[in-house]
Amino acid sequence: MDVKKIRQDFPILSRKVYGKPLIYLDNAATSQKPKQVIQALAEVYEKYNSNVHRGVHALSMEATEKYEGAREKIARFIGAPTECMVLVRGTTEGINLVANTWAMSNVKEGDEILLTEMEHHSNLVPWQRVAQAKGAKLRFLQVTEEGTLDLSRLDSVLTKRTKLVAMNHMSNVLGTINPVKEIARKAHAVGALMLVDAAQSVPHLPTDVKDLDCDFLAFSSHKMLGPTGTGGLYVKKAVLETMEPWLRGGDMVREVTLESATWNDLPVRFEAGTPNFADTIALGTAVDYLQSLGMNNVREHEISITRYALGAMKELSEDFHFFGSPDLSKRGGIVSFHSPDLHPHDLGTILDREGIAVRAGHHCAMPLVRGRLGVPATARASFYIYNTEEEVDALAAAMKKALKYFAKAPSGKPRA
Ligand SMILES: Cc1ncc(COP(=O)(O)O)c(C=O)c1O
Helix, strand or coil: CCHHHHHHCCHHHHCEECCEECEECECCCCCCCCHHHHHHHHHHHHHHCCCCCCCCCHHHHHHHHHHHHHHHHHHHHCCCCHHHEEEECCHHHHHHHHHHHHHHHHCCCCCEEEEECCCCHHHCHHHHHHHHHHCCEEEEECECCCCCECCCCHHHHCCCCEEEEEEECECCCCCEECCHHHHHHHHHHCCCEEEEECCCCCCCCCCCHHHHCCCEEEEEHHHCCCCCCCEEEEECHHHHCCCCCCCCCHHHEEEECCCCEEECCCCHHHCCCCCCHHHHHHHHHHHHHHHHHCHHHHHHHHHHHHHHHHHHCHHHCCCCEEECCCCHHHECCEEEEEECCECHHHHHHHHHHCCEECEEECCCCHHHHHHHCCCCCEEEEECCCCCCHHHHHHHHHHHHHHHHHHHCCCCCCCCC
16 A cells, blocks of 8 residues: 555645644544545535435436445445445444334343443443343453453353344454454354444454344444544344334335324435435545555555554553553554553643644543553554554654653653
């Protein structure tokens, strides 16, 4: 992959922050957008902006064709049939849709939902509500010292009572890639369904829902070069056919009387109101862009830059604790770290003054960060297709500078 050439597609990467070149290492929060995506969005509004699925006029038909064309591309990107690709605002909405429809009708008192300790709040809080409403129990797979899932208890916690297993494919804090395919197989063996929170994986790993054999998979456009406010929820057809629409109104109906309504075809019956067609069309362009790079190459680049980062950070390992597995086959391009001498927010501020954007906080995974990892927050660098080894070097140098400024010189040297 030609990173130099890729960088030229991203206008924001040429801007300066505090007079320094921007080094954007907050890709797990949201990615930057290539000019192709920005242009696709401008083109909708400049050339054919019109409501979809409603008009008989040329603009509406053009917009509808582009929107449905984007759906097809997005579905193909994750190996899904088009009719199973529900377009939602993002991962959080996708998971809430499943919680509010499938789960509210299928989870009963005494049932169990199996989650992990490393879930983002978006894949935890909706299940807390389902459990409270239905008298079901949440159970959790734990995280090992190394930051991988402890699967030793899987066979004992996965029982006939388990209705759903819901977990992320890649942790947004640890970068850990979870064996969701193997877990889906075991979930199905006890009659449970499998939901994959793919917010961090679809942008970074080749994804095939048929191969994973999951029942639900949710992801967000804005983390995969696309615009904000759109994303996808895949639902296996046999399951989707049984689900009641969650939000109602707009074009999700077939026949409406004053007293009742019947539903439109799959998947449109799950898209009430005017859909976010402009951003979804531009997400289709983001998919084209990623596909032109090749998802295997995206993954290779991230393995390579993460290997480089872990190497560059070695000399800081007495002052910082780095979370996550050293095994690069089990992790993506996310590196979280913490120093007892330096609060992550202070570190984040110093890095910012160097033009380096990282995330500092609990990353919407409070039970993992505060509970399991036992720290108030971490700083997190997360990489994508446009990040370079020089940027990693700049990060390591700025971390050293921050230690010196706020706390102490890197180990072995006296405080400045
Ligand atoms: C693992 C994971 N799940 C869910 C989400 C929520 O995604 P969104 O805010 O796009 O709905 C995120 C976002 O950071 C995430 O990292």
